[in-house]
Amino acid sequence: MISAPLIHGLAREDNLKLYYHIHSLQSQKVLIAFYEKGVAFTPEVVNLANPAIREAYTKLNPWGEIPTLLDDKGNLYRDSSTIIEYLEIESHSIIRLIPADPQKALFARHFDRALSMYLYHPLEQLILEARRVGQRNEKSMNSAEATLEKTYATLDKEVATKVWLSGEEFSIADCAAAPALIRLCTLYPFEKYTHLWSYLDRLQARPSVSRIRTEAEVQTPALLVRTSWSRPTRRQDMATHI
Numbered sequence: 497m498i499s500a501p502l503i504h505g506l507a508r509e510d511n512l513k514l515y516y517h518i519h520s521l522q523s524q525k526v527l528i529a530f531y532e533k534g535v536a537f538t539p540e541v542v543n544l545a546n547p548a549i550r551e552a553y554t555k556l557n558p559w560g561e562i563p564t565l566l567d568d569k570g571n572l573y574r575d576s577s578t579i580i581e582y583l584e585i586e587s588h589s590i591i592r593l594i595p596a597d598p599q600k601a602l603f604a605r606h607f608d609r610a611l612s613m614y615l616y617h618p619l620e621q622l623i624l625e626a627r628r629v630g631q632r633n634e635k636s637m638n639s640a641e642a643t644l645e646k647t648y649a650t651l652d653k654e655v656a657t658k659v660w661l662s663g664e665e666f667s668i669a670d671c672a673a674a675p676a677l678i679r680l681c682t683l684y685p686f687e688k689y690t691h692l693w694s695y696l697d698r699l700q701a702r703p704s705v706s707r708i709r710t711e712a713e714v715q716t717p718a719l720l721v722r723t724s725w726s727r728p729t730r731r732q733d734m735a736t737h738i
């Protein structure tokens with residue numbers, strides 16, 4: 497694993513170690529939360545493509561998934577939403593990502609969870625199929641696209657009247673939405689959902705979001721192509737955008 501310099505923020509929790517990779521979307525979700533809150537951490541970059549690193553990492557996270565957070569008491573948090581909830585409780589940041597209003601907090605958590613099932617899951621299915629050039633499973637692609645259409649339509653209605661998914665405040669739900677929508681805007685574009693498209697513009701204008709995009713692009717220039725605003729027609733150009 498590679499260590500990188502501490503990232504400076506408003507509140508300092510230097511005793512937090514984050515195991516992640518910038519190309520992992522759930523890692524990006526957590527990074528957006530850290531940057532929004534201005535909480536510092538010690539980065540541990542985990543390259544799961546390296547079998548020896550993967551093997552070593554399963555001692556920390558038996559599922560072999562990133563991100564994982566290790567706190568100063570030796571507690572491990574192995575899920576992006578739980579890590580953000582942890583920061584909400586334990587960090588000294590005054591920035592909230594779970595709204596104080598209980599009803600809005602429920603909305604924020606609901607969308608975070610719904611996006612994990614109905615945006616991230618079909619997105620991962622599409623990425624998997626897109627990599628299988630010549631032997632794609634049409635049934636799996638159709639099912640992923642049908643789920644995405646329902647999710648796009650639902651989100652489009654939500655953000656037609658709201659700035660962010662839980663209302664006026666940027667929340668955990670928006671941290672989750674940004675990395676997946678940025679990826680999907682080239683892989684399975686959604687311009688016809690005009691409110692959702694404008695919401696993506698708002699997300700991209702957020703400094704925390706543009707920071708993770710820059711970090712991803714700096715580390716792998718090829719990603720510039722993947723996250724660019726060029727819009728392929730659905731399906732045909734998929735192989736060039738994975």
Ligand SMILES: N[C@@H](CCC(=O)N[C@@H](CS)C(=O)NCC(=O)O)C(=O)O
Pocket residue numbers: 519520521522523544560561562563574575576577
């Ligand atoms: N529920 C987990 C899922 C995390 C997850 O699926 N991470 C992906 C990367 S984005 C991963 O580590 N996949 C295993 C692999 O790439 O081998 C979370 O939200 O933190």
